[in-house]
Amino acid sequence: MDISRDRLLWAYERMCLIREFEDRLHADFAAGKIPGFVHLYAGEEAVATGFCAHLRDDDFLTSTHRGHGHCIAKGVDLRAMMAEIYGKATGACKGKGGSMHIADVDKGMLGANGIVGGGPPLACGAGLSAKIKGTDQVTVCFFGDGASNQGTTFEGLNLAGVWKLPVIFVCENNGYAETTSPRYSVSGQDIAARARGFGMPSIAIDGLDFFAVYEAAGEAVARARRGEGPTFIEAQTYRYYGHFEGDTIKYRDREEEAHYKSLDCIGRFRTTVIEQELLSQAELDAIAARAREAVADAVRFADASPLPGADDLLTDVYVSYPERELWPFQEVRA
Template sequence: MKLSKEKLLELYKTMVTIRTFELKAIELFAAGKFPGFVHSYLGEEAVATGVCATLETKDYITSTHRGHGHLIAKGGNIDLMMAELYGKKTGYCKGKGGSMHIADVELGILGANGIVGAGMPIATGAAFACKYNETDAVAVSFFGDGASDRATFHESLNLGSIWKLPVVYVCENNGWAISNAQETHQNITDISDRATAYGIPGVSVDGNDVIAVYEAAAEAVERARRGDGPSLIECKTWRHRGHFEGDPATYKDPKDQEEWLSDKKDPIPRMEKKLLDLKFATAEDFAQIKAEVAAKIHAAVKFAESSLDPDPAEVLTDVYAD
């Protein structure tokens, strides 16, 4: 699949936006600027970027506790995201959701989710609605390697398969289920092999190569859109940080950590090299893009810090339905 210069630069900018947002979120959290937890997406930017670049606004995604990258890649509003982290009234969920529960139904973002594996049946249900309503929209579920051991994974793939639902299951295999290495909780190397049990396509790709992710996702999304049913994509990647901010990640081998953070494996330097080799961009272009993104993130922080706190009298508003 030959991608245009414009498309490649778009992918690059999205990854830079995710990384810049996450670095700022880590900085602010460490400074005690907002409550709750932060599960950083640093290092996995190519997965959300590559997959969501194949989607349209009408398509749906379900996210995870590590969901900032998914929201940004699907077109989420950075100001509203930052305000939500701050617990402000102007946030996506009016300050009540925080990092792990941001949603934007109008953009097809059906929510980040603090429960491991909970997004898969939601995406499967959204895909059922797409088929029932005879639209050509698709649903995508992001989840981790640990979540693929849960019943929700197998139930979702089974229903998606037998009903030929327009859904794509994307496993972000960063090698760790919290602090448990993949080999300690799975007797397989490729999670994509599990697709065989449900009679659907399964493929493993380099999750730090945004072009490889895009190509695999484009094929799976097209298959779903034309009514041929679901696919399973395993993206092998690595989270740069611990499971959450505050986790020292002493369970990681320092040599592995160094290798994955090197320019040879980090998705952003890899993309920069690709763009340079193709003569699609220069070092000055990269610097300009990063400066523009940094300015947007800075503005988002200002927006959040200048926003009002929720009114305590509204604590139950939007929580229960009448």
């Protein structure tokens, strides 16, 4: 495996941050601290991390409703993310987006997305920008097994193929679209095979194996940077928590959950790097401890942050617009 020690340290740190962030949200949601819909990425850390390990700040991501992992792997600020999820004015989106819409355009993170299949057309647009400007920026488009059935996904694959766009389509097949297994919802069963019909390389990989993801992602990103067009990768992974927080998960067996947790991507990473003497246990433990502290710090920041106020309600709809028309025909306002 051709991966530097620095990258390994970075990857372990990112995976620990994601896991810690999601586990903490799971607990805090149950305690009633978090408003709204929250979809957690725990279990899938190797996918976001394995791809983002190859990306620069000026590369782009499109994401999903389960976007926290993508954000953390792309380098979005942890405090701003947590404050956003708490609905605070200091959030990444000033509290206007919440968990499902965290974005950081300056980091190339074009937004978590509440619409299943919303991302692939947008990813094509980011790819088109790079192509027209003549840069070697790439776009990674994450979506799930549910979105693999959406028409927008097929339209995006077709457009990326026709225009040879520098886009990597990553289907995170975590076994469930909300409650529904692809065994029921995916005709033909083979998601990766579908993309081959669009004339692009496409493979299925073990998404619980960081090194498998890292290797496949590296090839796809390099191919896109060389201007050779899109690649499709189905990363087979597993979602530890429910579709959203509050989901009682009555649609799958505990034995299945135990099986996948025995293949945990972070545990396997640790085992591999220790056995191959790439990193030491002490280094790994120190990273995990720092991740715990970073998430605790983000929670403290979010807790202490102010809520947005009435002045914020009408801002950021447009770059320019007459404010009186944002609440028209009436005198009495909130």
